Amino acid sequence: MKSMAIKSDMESKQKMILGLFWTTRKTIRTEGCAPIRIKKITTSTSEFEPEGRKLLKLSDEIMDDILENMEKGNNVRFDLSMGEKS
Secondary structure: OOOOOOOOOOHEEEHHHHHHHHHHHHHHHHHHHOOOOEEEEEEEOEOOOOOOOOOOOOOOOHHHHHHHHHHHHOOOOEEEEEEOOO
């Protein structure tokens, strides 16, 4: 899956959760229960990447930036790794 656009009158947070849900569901169906990791999140104002071997978590700061960009109509890019090879 290269990209996803949700055109609805839902709130930005609901759109983001729905997008992550469907991406995860598709991965589970094709890869099995292999790990899914967020490698990088890119907004119009910031890039978020995990530090070292840590996992990238959706902290309040990251969520606020994502939702603010979505509400302004800007694209938010999630780079995910799926499966055992990351």
